[in-house]
Amino acid sequence: MDFLVRIETSRVSALPAEEYRDLLAREWARGQELHAQGILRTLWRVPGYQGNVGLWSARDADELAEALQSLPIWPLVTAEVTPLATHPLMTRIGQA
Amino acid sequence: MDFLVRIETSRVSALPAEEYRDLLAREWARGQELHAQGILRTLWRVPGYQGNVGLWSARDADELAEALQSLPIWPLVTAEVTPLATHPLMTRIGQA
Amino acid sequence: MDFLVRIETSRVSALPAEEYRDLLAREWARGQELHAQGILRTLWRVPGYQGNVGLWSARDADELAEALQSLPIWPLVTAEVTPLATHPLMTRIGQA
Amino acid sequence: MDFLVRIETSRVSALPAEEYRDLLAREWARGQELHAQGILRTLWRVPGYQGNVGLWSARDADELAEALQSLPIWPLVTAEVTPLATHPLMTRIGQA
Amino acid sequence: MDFLVRIETSRVSALPAEEYRDLLAREWARGQELHAQGILRTLWRVPGYQGNVGLWSARDADELAEALQSLPIWPLVTAEVTPLATHPLMTRIGQA
Amino acid sequence: MDFLVRIETSRVSALPAEEYRDLLAREWARGQELHAQGILRTLWRVPGYQGNVGLWSARDADELAEALQSLPIWPLVTAEVTPLATHPLMTRIGQA
Amino acid sequence: MDFLVRIETSRVSALPAEEYRDLLAREWARGQELHAQGILRTLWRVPGYQGNVGLWSARDADELAEALQSLPIWPLVTAEVTPLATHPLMTRIGQA
Amino acid sequence: MDFLVRIETSRVSALPAEEYRDLLAREWARGQELHAQGILRTLWRVPGYQGNVGLWSARDADELAEALQSLPIWPLVTAEVTPLATHPLMTRIGQA
Amino acid sequence: MDFLVRIETSRVSALPAEEYRDLLAREWARGQELHAQGILRTLWRVPGYQGNVGLWSARDADELAEALQSLPIWPLVTAEVTPLATHPLMTRIGQA
Amino acid sequence: MDFLVRIETSRVSALPAEEYRDLLAREWARGQELHAQGILRTLWRVPGYQGNVGLWSARDADELAEALQSLPIWPLVTAEVTPLATHPLMTRIGQA
Incomplete structure (x- = not known):
């Protein structure tokens, strides 16, 4: 199943610089794992928005919830799914 | 009487890790008590949402208010009832 | 997969009486079919709300979308899923 | 159980004058019945607001839903309960 | 004049426990005074809501503003009047 | 007592031209009466806003509600008081 | 440039059946043209939502505005871009 | 004085085709006059938005209100100024 | 030009008591200066609201912006103009 | 491509004075660079608003996102684009 996920990260951006860099590194590492598993299919920035918009795929809501809660930034974010x-x-076009 | 209760917990998730684990353990213990009493009937996660949605039953608003305020996380959350x-x-279907 | 579905029906309630009664009859017939198929698991009224809240189950978003769009009232409502x-x-309680 | 009920009636006020007067007469008659039954305890106008705010009492949500849906204006209003x-x-003061 | 007052207290609930108990004690003492003066007529909890809903009476907006600002919790709350x-x-029913 | 009153009139502006002119004439006549009685103290337009903002004075909410409901446009507007x-x-400045 | 476009179509769904079928046929024809031009890349339904979410690509805002305004349903919809x-x-993953 | 003005025109777009074309022609004629007078400085479309965003200049709010109310579409629109x-x-850059 | 200005001060009220008293004293001193200059014409409290509503006059938006930013509380407030x-x-009444 | 960008800076204004002055100096230096590159075309204050509104130009969303994220205040702001x-x-007027 596909999900559009909009993750708001303003509390992450406001962290002290070093804590931010460390968290971002761990976040990207986890992001690459989820991408490799086909759960995080693609991600975009939205100019001016503290966060991202992404296309996620999961068997069901349980798998998606687990994936989102596995993100190192999870405790500081809210996500609209x-x-x-x-x-x-x-x-009809044959692209479903 | 049945109530749909949506509890938002973003202030709980942002607690320091140890404090969070302790509070969560006490919260789950209380949750099991309320479930055993038939007040907390069932609970769901909502993918991406810092909180939960649940089906609660109580004699009236007083009993529900007491139950919600008995939750260890109560001081840090808001709940939409x-x-x-x-x-x-x-x-008509015979399932009321 | 389970979904909480809140259907707003104020445009249905405002129909002329006869048209409303006919539409409601067809709607309830369809509702019974969906309930028999296990897709519409349960439904509640919310006092004062022109609409309903229900617990729906479907293989995925496609099946849920089809079920909602099969409702006779569909063209006049909006639903929050x-x-x-x-x-x-x-x-943990063994009730998942 | 007590409920605070805020009923918005802008679609009623916009009815043609005669239809409005007839509906209002039937509405007030029903209001007096509900008041006599102790379900509608008191009602206020809110200056500038197309609607009213009231204190209602009912055994439970079912009785309140029935009472609200029995109002002649029901099909044209939304109520926040x-x-x-x-x-x-x-x-503590002894006035509960 | 009567006013419906909805006071949101989430910043109060989040205070350290001891500070909260002390503030609450002073708040209830002040509440009892206002009730004795007929300004705070009645108060309700709303299940799940960090705050209260009350029926207040005052000569005019000045007296109500003074009463609300006299509450020990005033600096930490917002109130919708x-x-x-x-x-x-x-x-018509003779209960105005 | 003074009240800030914001009246939204988009349903009035959308009336057929002739009906609009007639209603506006009656509305201004009533406005002048309320101004003469000191109830409508002053009125402003807000550029781009279909409505007005005004400073009203009344003994209490009852008098204000009556005044607003006496406006010919009342059935088609909503007012925020x-x-x-x-x-x-x-x-302190001596201008209260 | 990529755009996420959420088109709300509740005024389209409420059209009389025949008018709706005709408009939908013309809309899908235009949709296939835009897809063939690579402007409309993909489209999803959102269960319960009267509208769609899609991924669009255009040289710039002008080309996107023209494409959206070329849709037969355009006069009856609003789109969030x-x-x-x-x-x-x-x-980093090499999928930009 | 400069003003950013966002005019929402969804009620205009929904007019019958012929009425829409006539109104649009009169609207553009008036727009050109206001542009020539330096009141309407520039106008943009926002992809997907039923309306426009513009930069307007006027001596004060009175002149801006008059200009907006002189638009043929005025009775059917709302504008955020x-x-x-x-x-x-x-x-500092010398471009004020 | 006249402006209606609604200033929200909840972050000011939540300051430690002494800091609050000092800031308030400086704020009122500045308020009296602005009143003497005819920029701050009048100010009201809104019962229950952490802030104020006022009628301000200024040559243009620049003068108003300067006046608001000259307030000692400015860094902690937001104002709706x-x-x-x-x-x-x-x-027509001759009171413009 | 042109973009209207509304940047909210209330978390910047609330910084300790010295930290604020330093950040503002670096912010203005960066602003002048972006202006010189034609990316930041013009900027306005909005009286009472903790932030600014500006007209930005960029090849595409990527260039705009980079420019906004290059602002020293970026971690503490949110921007609506x-x-x-x-x-x-x-x-038609020849000013596109």
């Missing part, structure tokens, strides 16, 4: 369903236009 | 009434469709 | 994940407390 | 619990200060 | 006007239905 | 209390700085 | 920037994690 | 003040950085 | 235009009713 | 498209009226 939108479940995505196939659009019939894409099925 | 929606009173639930029987739906006539469920009465 | 919250994906639900198992809570570890319920797993 | 807040369950009220006893405050310990009032218990 | 709704002026209440008599409802003609209550006048 | 803020009760105003004397500011100690103005008392 | 979020510009997307490359995320450094994806650059 | 933000007064703009010189930024000291621009003064 | 509404530009006010003359209302034709007041011009 | 609106992509701007040419308005046909300006094209």
Whole structure:
């Protein structure tokens, strides 16, 4: 199942510089693992937004919840999750 | 009476690790008591949400207020409570 | 997968009486079918709210989208869908 | 159980004058019945607000839902319901 | 004049325990004085809400502002005040 | 007592031209009466806003509610009323 | 440039059935053209939401505005557009 | 004085085609006059938004209110006006 | 030009008592200067609101911005500014 | 591509005075660089608002994101970015 996930990280950005750099390094390492597992499919920055928007895939809400809670930044963030369903236009085009 | 209760816990997640673990252990112990009393009927996580959604049952608002304020995390959370009434469709189906 | 679904129906309630009664009859018939299929698990009224709150289960977002769009009232409503994940407390209690 | 109920009636006020007068007459008649039954305890206007705020009492959410849906204006309104619990200060003062 | 007053106290609940108990004791003492003066007529808890809802009466906005600012918790709270006007239905029923 | 009153009139502006002109004429006539009685003290436009902001004075919420409901545009508008209390700085300056 | 576009279509769904079918057919035809041009890259349904979420690509805001305004449903919808920037994690993974 | 003005026109877009074309022609004619007078300095579309964002200049709020109310679309729109003040950085750069 | 200014001061109220008293004294001194200059015309408290509502006059947005930023409490507050235009009713009554 | 960027800086204003002055000096230096590069075209203050509104230009969202994240105040702010498209009226007037 696909999910659109918008993670707000303003409390992370406001950390002292060194703590921020360490947390970001651990976060990116975990991000690469999730990407390799096909759970984190792609990620974008939104200009001006303290956070990111990403396309995630998981068997179900449990797997997605586990993945999000495995992020080192998890205790300091809030994430808005939108479940995505196939659009019939894409099925017609053959790209579902 | 049934209530849908959405508890937001972002201030709990941001606690120092040890304090968080201790509070969570006490919280789960209390949760099990409330579940045994039939007040906390079931609980879900919402992927990405710092908190939970649950189905609670109480004689009235007083009993629900007492139960929520008995939670060790209570001073740090806010909870949105929606009173639930029987739906006539469920009465017709015989599942009210 | 479980979903909490809050359906707002103020545009349905405002229909002329006869049209409302006919639509409601067809809606309840469809509701019973979805309940029999285990997709609509339970439904509540919320006092004062023009709509309902329900617990739905579906293989994934596609099946849920199809079920919601199969409701006769669908063109006149908006629904807020919250994906639900198992809570570890319920797993510990053995009720996940 | 006590409930604070805020009923928004802007769609009622916008009805053609005659239809409005007839609906209001039926609404007040029903209001008096509910007051006599002790369900509608008191009602206030809020200056500038198209609607009212009231203190309602009911055995539970079912009885409150039935009472609200019995109002002639029900199909055209939305109501925000807040369950009220006893405050310990009032218990101490002896006025709970 | 009657006012519906909703006081949000999440910053009070988050105080260290001892400071909280002391502030609460002073707050209840002041509450009892205001109740004795007929300014604080009644107070409710709202299950899950860090705060309270109350019915206050004062000559005018000045007297209400003074009463609210006299509360020991005042510097840490925000209050939403709704002026209440008599409802003609209550006048008709003779309970205005 | 003084009140800040923000009246939103977008449903009035959208009326057919002739109906709008007639309603506006009656509205201004009533406005002049309320001004003469000292209830409507002053009125401003807000550039771009379909409505107005005004300073109103009334004995209490009842008198203000009556005045607002006496406006010919009343059935089509919503008004946000803020009760105003004397500011100690103005008392010190002698302008309260 | 990539954009996340959330199009709300509740006014379209509420059209009379025949008008809706005709508009939808023209809309899907236009959607296929935009997809063929690489402007509409992919589209999802969101269960319960009257509308869609899609990934669009355009040279700049002008091209995106033209594409959205070319949709037959355009006069009846509102769209929320979020510009997307490359995320450094994806650059590191080599998937930007 | 400069103002940032965001005009929402969804009620205009939903007009019948012919009425829309006529209104738009009159609107653009008026827009060109205001631009020639230096009141409407520049205008942008926002992709997906039913309306526009513009930079307006006027002696004061009165002149701006008159200009906005002179727009043929005025009765069907709402506009959000933000007064703009010189930024000291621009003064330093010599571009205020 | 007149402006309605709503200043929110909850971060000021939460200061330690002594720091609060000192800041308030400097704030009132500055307030009296601005009042004497005719920039701060009048100020009200809003019962329950941590802040104030005031009527300010300034040549333009620059002068208003300077005046607000000259307030000792400025770094800890946010202010909502509404530009006010003359209302034709007041011009007709001769009170514009 | 042009963007309207609204940067909220209340966490910057609340810094200790010295830290604030140092950060502001570095911020203005960076602002002048961005202005010289044509990325930051112009900037306004909004009376009462802890932040600024500006007109920015960048090849695409990536360049804008980099520019915003290069600001010394970036870790403490949030920015709302609106992509701007040419308005046909300006094209007609020859000012696009």
